[in-house]
Amino acid sequence: MMxxxxxxxxxxxxxxxxxxxxxxxxxxxxxKCHYCDFxxxxxQDEGRMEKFVERLLREAExxxxxxxxxxxxxxxxxxxxxxPSLLPLEMMRKILQGLKLRxxxxxxxxxxxxxxxxxxxxxxxxxxxxxxxNRLSFGAQSFSVNELATLERHHEPGQVSESLQLAKxxxxxxxxxxxxxxxxxxxxxxxxxxxxMGVALGTGHISCxxxxxxxxxxxxxxxxxxxxxxxxxxxxxxxxxxxxxxxAEVGWPAYEISNYAKKGEECRHNLMYWRGGNYIGLGPxxxxxxxxxxWRNRPHLREWEEAVDExxxxxVEVEQLSAEQRAxxxxxxxxxxxxxxxxEEFAGRMGMDGRALFSGVVQRLTKHGLLxxxxxxxWLSEGGLAVADAIAAELxxx
Amino acid sequence: xxxxxxxxxxxxxxxxxxxxxxxxxxxxxxxxxEFQSQMLDDMDLERERGITIKASAVTVFHEHGGEKFxxxxxxxxxxxxxxxxxQKALQACEGAILVVDATQGVQAQTVANAYAAIEAxxxxxxxxxxxxxPSARTVEVAEEIEQVxxxxxxxxxxxxxxxxxxxxxLIATLCDKLPPPxxxxxxxxxxxxxxxxxxxxxxVIVYVRVVDGELKKGMKIRLMGTNREYQxxxxxxxxPRPRQVERIGTGEVGYIVxxxxxxxxVRIGDTVTDALAPAAEPLPGYKPIQQMVYCDFYPGGKxxxxxLRDAMDRLQLNDSSFxxxxxxxxxxxxxxxxxxLGLLHMEIIQERLxxxxxxxxxxxxxxxxxxxxxxxGSIVRIDAPSxxxxxxxVLEIREPYILMNMILPxxxxxxxxxxxxxxxxxxxxxxxxxxxxxxxxxEMPLAEVIYDFYDRLKSATRGYxxxxxxxxxxxxxxxxxxxxxxNADRVDALSVIVHRDHAEARGRKLLVRLKQEIDRHLFEIxxxxxxxxxxxxxxxxxxxxxxxxxKCYGGDITRKRKLLEKQKEGKKRMKxxxxxxxxxxxxxxxxxxxx
Ligand SMILES: Nc1nc2c(ncn2[C@@H]2O[C@H](COP(=O)(O)OP(=O)(O)O)[C@@H](O)[C@H]2O)c(=O)[nH]1
Ligand code: SF4
Ligand SMILES: [Mg+2]
Numbered sequence: 001m002m003x004x005x006x007x008x009x010x011x012x013x014x015x016x017x018x019x020x021x022x023x024x025x026x027x028x029x030x031x032k033c034h035y036c037d038f039x040x041x042x043x044q045d046e047g048r049m050e051k052f053v054e055r056l057l058r059e060a061e062x063x064x065x066x067x068x069x070x071x072x073x074x075x076x077x078x079x080x081x082x083x084p085s086l087l088p089l090e091m092m093r094k095i096l097q098g099l100k101l102r103x104x105x106x107x108x109x110x111x112x113x114x115x116x117x118x119x120x121x122x123x124x125x126x127x128x129x130x131x132x133x134n135r136l137s138f139g140a141q142s143f144s145v146n147e148l149a150t151l152e153r154h155h156e157p158g159q160v161s162e163s164l165q166l167a168k169x170x171x172x173x174x175x176x177x178x179x180x181x182x183x184x185x186x187x188x189x190x191x192x193x194x195x196x197m198g199v200a201l202g203t204g205h206i207s208c209x210x211x212x213x214x215x216x217x218x219x220x221x222x223x224x225x226x227x228x229x230x231x232x233x234x235x236x237x238x239x240x241x242x243x244x245x246x247x248a249e250v251g252w253p254a255y256e257i258s259n260y261a262k263k264g265e266e267c268r269h270n271l272m273y274w275r276g277g278n279y280i281g282l283g284p285x286x287x288x289x290x291x292x293x294x295w296r297n298r299p300h301l302r303e304w305e306e307a308v309d310e311x312x313x314x315x316v317e318v319e320q321l322s323a324e325q326r327a328x329x330x331x332x333x334x335x336x337x338x339x340x341x342x343x344e345e346f347a348g349r350m351g352m353d354g355r356a357l358f359s360g361v362v363q364r365l366t367k368h369g370l371l372x373x374x375x376x377x378x379w380l381s382e383g384g385l386a387v388a389d390a391i392a393a394e395l396x397x398x
Numbered sequence: 399x400x401x402x403x404x405x406x407x408x409x410x411x412x413x414x415x416x417x418x419x420x421x422x423x424x425x426x427x428x429x430x431x432e433f434q435s436q437m438l439d440d441m442d443l444e445r446e447r448g449i450t451i452k453a454s455a456v457t458v459f460h461e462h463g464g465e466k467f468x469x470x471x472x473x474x475x476x477x478x479x480x481x482x483x484x485q486k487a488l489q490a491c492e493g494a495i496l497v498v499d500a501t502q503g504v505q506a507q508t509v510a511n512a513y514a515a516i517e518a519x520x521x522x523x524x525x526x527x528x529x530x531x532p533s534a535r536t537v538e539v540a541e542e543i544e545q546v547x548x549x550x551x552x553x554x555x556x557x558x559x560x561x562x563x564x565x566x567x568l569i570a571t572l573c574d575k576l577p578p579p580x581x582x583x584x585x586x587x588x589x590x591x592x593x594x595x596x597x598x599x600x601x602v603i604v605y606v607r608v609v610d611g612e613l614k615k616g617m618k619i620r621l622m623g624t625n626r627e628y629q630x631x632x633x634x635x636x637x638p639r640p641r642q643v644e645r646i647g648t649g650e651v652g653y654i655v656x657x658x659x660x661x662x663x664v665r666i667g668d669t670v671t672d673a674l675a676p677a678a679e680p681l682p683g684y685k686p687i688q689q690m691v692y693c694d695f696y697p698g699g700k701x702x703x704x705x706l707r708d709a710m711d712r713l714q715l716n717d718s719s720f721x722x723x724x725x726x727x728x729x730x731x732x733x734x735x736x737x738x739l740g741l742l743h744m745e746i747i748q749e750r751l752x753x754x755x756x757x758x759x760x761x762x763x764x765x766x767x768x769x770x771x772x773x774x775g776s777i778v779r780i781d782a783p784s785x786x787x788x789x790x791x792v793l794e795i796r797e798p799y800i801l802m803n804m805i806l807p808x809x810x811x812x813x814x815x816x817x818x819x820x821x822x823x824x825x826x827x828x829x830x831x832x833x834x835x836x837x838x839x840x841e842m843p844l845a846e847v848i849y850d851f852y853d854r855l856k857s858a859t860r861g862y863x864x865x866x867x868x869x870x871x872x873x874x875x876x877x878x879x880x881x882x883x884x885n886a887d888r889v890d891a892l893s894v895i896v897h898r899d900h901a902e903a904r905g906r907k908l909l910v911r912l913k914q915e916i917d918r919h920l921f922e923i924x925x926x927x928x929x930x931x932x933x934x935x936x937x938x939x940x941x942x943x944x945x946x947x948x949k950c951y952g953g954d955i956t957r958k959r960k961l962l963e964k965q966k967e968g969k970k971r972m973k974x975x976x977x978x979x980x981x982x983x984x985x986x987x988x989x990x991x992x993x
Contacts, residue, residue: 023953080952210948233944240948258948273953287953294956317956329959364977368921368941388946390920393962 009315011066015291018073019063021272022103024056024095025283026084027301030119034152034222035180037214039285039299040082052283052301053091055308057098059282062313064102072104073278076269079113079133086116089124096131105132110174110268112137118155120163125170135174135267136167137207143197144190147183150228151211152218157197164201174265175203181243182211182236184228191239192246199250204262206252208243210236237386244385257336257388274337276330276349284314292326294319327352331395335388340371340379361394400465401649402576403607404523405472405487407515408497409505409864413527416559417497418456418473424565425458425469427637455490455592455605455651456638462573469572470607470651474511482687482719482739484511486592486666488518489684490607490651493576495568496524496547500534500556504542504831506805506864512547521576524549525568530558542831579609579649586677587611589646589670591621596712600632602658606651606670609681613646613670619656622680623668628656661711666718687719689737690798690869691744691764691848692781694725694891695751696733698982699758703732709755710734713747720747725782727891728975730760730985735782738764741848760982762891766845769796769872783893786879789930795895796872798844801826803837803866810859811836817854821846822875822897841870845895880905880934882912883926887976891985901927905935915984918942923978 028049029040077099087095099105112135113128125136140160142148148157160177167175179198181191198206213220213230222228231239247253247260255266256274272279281288285299295318298304307314321329327350334341346354354377362378365371370384370391380388406414422428455472472487474480488494494515498508515522524543529536540551555571557564581588589606597603606613613619613633620627632655634642646652658664667683697706710722720743725735738744744764751757767781771793780786786795802823806814811828815838818825823840830836847867855863880901882892892912896904905927912925916939923939945965974980 021953208948210946212947212949237944240946257946273955279953281953287955289953289955296954296956319956329955332959332962333955365920370920386944386946387920387942389962389965390942390945393965394920396959396962 009295009313009318011063011313014066014293016067017278017291018067019280019290020073020075020277021269021279022074022077022099023269023279023281023286023288024077024079024084024099025281025286025297026079026081026087027052027284028081028086029083030086030116031152031154032218034150034218035211035214037217038080038082041301046088048301049087049091051305053087053095053098055305056095056282057102059308059313060099060102062308062311063280063282072107074103074105074108075110076272077105077108077111078269081114083116083119084113085119085124089127092124093127093131096128096133100132108132110135112174112176112267112269114139115163115167116155117159117163120166122166122170125167125172129171134172135176136172137176137178138163138167140177140198141180142183142186143194144186147186147190147194150184151180161201164203174205176205176207176267177201177203178207178209180209180211181239182231184211184223184230186231186239188235188238188242192242195243195246199247199252204252204265205267206247206260207258208260209258210240240386253338255338257385271337274333275345276326276333288315292321292323294321323350323352324357326350327354327357328396331358332392335380335392335395338379340373340377342377344376346377358395361397365391365394399468400573401468401470401579402493402572403470403491403579403649403651404493404495404572404576405474405484405491405515405520406495406497407474407484407488407511408527409499409502409507409511410475412497412499412502412505412508413559414473414497417495417525417527417557418471420559420562420565421469421471421569422456422458422638424562424569425460427456427458455487455607455636457635457651458637460569460573462570465573467573468650469569480739480743481510481514485514485518486684488515488520490590490592491520492579493521493523493572495572496522496549497527498524498539498543498554500526500528500536500539501531503535503539503835504546504805506803506866509546509803509805509837510866510868522549523568523571523575524554526554526556527559529556530561530563538832546831546837581609581611581648583611583648585610586675587613587617587619587670587672588677588681589613590681590683591664591666591668591670593716594664594666595716596661600655600657602661602664602715604654604656604658604664604670606646606654608646608648608650608652610648610677611672612648613652613654615644618673619654619670620673620676621663621665621668622671622676623665623683624663626658626663627673628658630654630656661715664715687739688869689719689721689739689781690766690844691738691740692767693736693738693744693764694727694730694733694762694782695722695736695748695759696727696730696762697758698760701758705755706734706751706757706759709751709757710736712755713750717747717750719743727762727784728889730762730891733760737767737781741852760985762985763894764848765895766798766848768798768877768895770794771796771874783879783895784890786895794874795877796874797877797895799841799870799873800844800847800867801870802840802842802847804839804855804863805831805865806836806838806855806859806863808834808836810863811838813858814838814855814863817851817858818842821851842867843873843875843897844869878929881928882908883924883928884912884916884980885923885976885978886926887978889975889980898929901929902934906937909935909937912984913937913939915981916978917981919978921977 027040028044029042032042111133113133114137117138141153143157177198213223244254252260252262254260278290284297284301284304287296295315297314298316304314331341343354371378372381408414419433423433457470460467474484474487496512526539540554543549544551555568557568588610589608591604591606593605595603615633617630634640635652669680671677697703719739721737722734726732770778772791773793818840823842826839828836828838855865876898877895878898880894880896881888909925922941925937926933927935
């Protein structure tokens, strides 16, 4: 693996390929949730945000002149954060319009923006729709007041359905809510309840994440100090299993470990990640991938701004994977998908025979009942799902 | 000039090293400040652990009765594992100071060392040390010495090595009472090699005691055992710092530098003679040492096999009492089978490899040597369970027995007798020392003692009990080899030889320990203990229950991949046997499942 000197990556160094996805990281939140390790700041004023918007468009210009960003290769756009909807309406409009000027977005068929249920307004949703956004994602997390308090999420359970109503009124048909399970103190019953509430909202897409204790988050510290107690492994697994069963029942089966959707409602941008697609990440901490080159922007607003001001990419952690590493990594990613590693698709992406590469592991783990497969590929069995990470690690090791 | 050669012997911590230093200081060889930081224990390890591991010989001069005496003396180790070192030291002397702590009295190694000195025919001067302490029981301890060892109580010299009290009378007694060396100055030179070290610049430095004749700078010498010849480029003495001299006369000790490059040419116990006028016979040398405890060292961490070999070569030069030979294991690859005098010795060698040579080793659980009588009438010695011949050829398996002397507070006797019985001990006798302490004697299989016996003794006696043992021979027993199967694969490095009656309990404990050490895998792992083909215990390591993160990573794939890569590497170093990763700690599990 090659490590390039940070800050010295330029689009011209990259293989000549088109990006399929565009990610925009908006690094502002109005309060830091206790489990979160995404990069965002909470003490921003309008001036700071304005500066960000301006720099973001400038960063886009760096790409505008490159192969990666020039032609109409882009299919999906995703605004995440942070809390993108925290940007005042006019500023958001400026970014949306600015990006359309700088990139050819004519072939984009999915444009998602993450929205905070507490701050959505009809006007805002209408503006998004007007500018070409066609999918909204709401961080609902839980429908229990106590659990939201444990997570230090500052919204009320009822606000989620209100926001969804507004979104629908503004004309949005593709909607998602995020939920979190295995919250300290959460019972299976309480999780079932949140899930039912989510289903009842009828979004057709739902992401259910298991709470993870990321190093240096308040949540992890509290766990270490014994202030909160992590969910029992078996309970978490039961929640996970229940989720899969229940959502399949209502016709939103899992298409990935933590994502569930009605047929056709799958998030194409995320699918692109798991299929080894090329994408450009804008904004601090935004991650990118182009043909085996991976890097991310500095997770630091001021440093990112400085880089942009100097006309550079704020790239750090640049790595160029060898063909085999790339192939193994793709195995690890595809494994998360329900259809698993499809050899034809794999060969199409990598120009490499996945059968040969993974035959040993597949044979061994199939014997243990953790993988299933046929001529077309292999995927996690029901038992394998519970240990998907360990299996992915085996694919990486070979 | 009259010469006195003596060793200082004692139970551990009774003050040998302090007394040695006090003698150096009294003779002006070291300063008060140097006295404060023990001089003679020159290995880092010795100073840190506060124990003397290796005997070292120093020379000082002292005026007595209007005459100048040369005193050569050796501070010796007290721990039972280092008897061999003590015995080497005793052979280089005519006398010994037996130090007994005034608060602790006679202890197990006091007895053992005193008997060793008596056996070597030395003149013994009993000394009661630490009389400055308020808790000193000087009179009682003198009586103990008389009762247990037979030295008249009134002959004990009372000293405080710490304050210097009584040191002059002690030196006077040394000069008056110890016999001078008996060697013949006019005979061809014969010098006994009792120690050696390797110096990167000067090659092997050889420590000798000149028995007959003399050694001179520039002299051509021959090592009689290996028949190699060299020219002496430097002669010196430790005073206690190395000081060059022109000659080492009869009865004196010192070191030789002679551009000896090959470690293997120098053998402890060999005789140095004059190459031009050689002696007819070499000195008797030392009894061959019997290593009693064996384990494997495999290169660990970044250490390569060759580096390990070179380091052991060098260490062996300095400590001839451990042995090693190449070994390979299915589970651990290429390494060495090493023999030691005891468990502490094993620990010390491993620590010295790490500290002095930067070597990392993976160590298997120690076992004792077994004697196997075969059906064809022959007898073989094995020191690894995997070497056990096919059962159909084995007539009987014999294991080493020891005579164990324990000195205990009377209220600890019950607990220790129970422990000894549990460990297949054969009761011999009890004897009182004064009113509150008891000498308890058992014959025991060494295998039952090597792991945690000492710790158990200490905890059963609140730290007051002491022990010492002597090898007394091999005895046959109902011994069987127990194999350990991990996921149906036999792991050679985990096999043990055990007593049939203990096998099942032992097997069960071992499997429980293994279960703790081996991480859960993606599949269930059966663990089995077997004798021959018969399974006598089993355990199962359940498969991993949950290992999936349903987290939102967005596009930060690198992070996800790195986490998984880390997960797969794990924290522990692993050896893969079949499809199971066994951490190295597991190979020591045998040890802790001992009782
Ligand atoms: N109070 C007192 N302490 C002593 C005396 N001699 C030795 N010690 C202490 O006893 C401990 C053991 O002494 P050391 O010489 O290392 O014993 P060794 O194991 O026999 O070599 C050390 O802490 C010494 O400082 C003494 O005469 N009086
Ligand atoms: S809103 Fe989202 S990005 Fe912001 S702190 Fe909460 S979880 Fe993190
Ligand atoms: Mg000492």
